[in-house]
Amino acid sequence: MSNTRFATAIHILTLLARQPGEWLNSDYIAGSIQVNPVIVRRELIILNEAGLVISKKGKEGGVQLAKPSSKISLAAIYHAVKNTEVLGKKNLNPNSQCPVGRQINDRLTQLFLETDYLVSNALTKKTLADFGKQFK
Amino acid sequence: MSNTRFATAIHILTLLARQPGEWLNSDYIAGSIQVNPVIVRRELIILNEAGLVISKKGKEGGVQLAKPSSKISLAAIYHAVKNTEVLGKKNLNPNSQCPVGRQINDRLTQLFLETDYLVSNALTKKTLADFGKQFK
């Protein structure tokens, strides 16, 4: 992950968790992160598809959590935004004439899966509520 | 990590581990990965700085492992090539007028460190020799 998507998503959700039932709008959220509101709206679409937020269009609209923050794991957030594996990408065309080239991507698939699982598993144990409690 | 650096590095080292004491050159290695030799040489510089390989310039030169593959952990390889944390980057200027904006980067630093430590710790237990044994 060489992007800020996880940081942006957890920032959004931390704000929402502090005002359950309130419809916060993307301008307000963007003001807290200090990024363009479109960045926030784009991330909100992903979080909506993941079932973590619900949104209301139109005047007095906005977004709120789809469920209590104690039911949202950091793993769910991570899965919603992640786009590469922890150990990165594989090379596309290793040489099949070479024993190492021929087998390496299968071995990496296994190692990459194990490593991702480890991270998922740890994040599953942490909730958004726990994360939010750390803020004064 | 949305790059192929770990995959490239472990590919290089797996090849070297199969021929201990031999000076393999960057063209040969590049042929197995099927990337440009400069990509390989650039990664070799990093692996050299990390104390994992030694190299010899000039005719009949090349690179070999700096120590037995049983003494090289996957964590050492990962550390040599990693350039971002597992959970990505933080936003640069969260709004300090906002309680969440003011505190979030410290909380993320902690979470990111924990997550990275987890991965390091797991990779410390695996050696290049173990990885190499999986190849026929």
Added chain:
DNA sequence: TTTAATTGTCACATTATTTGTTACAATTAA
């Protein structure tokens, strides 16, 4: 019914990162 605020979304611009390529000085063995 009209107005204002808001999401969802598109198109494009800009910046950053990653990968590829050519070239060559310095080094070393034959």
Added chain:
DNA sequence: TTAATTGTAACAAATAATGTGACAATTAAA
């Protein structure tokens, strides 16, 4: 003296990430 090789620079190309302006559709309130 020649040929092969690393180390490295400079630049090109491709891909990914972030920023921006615009606007249709929707909704609440005036």
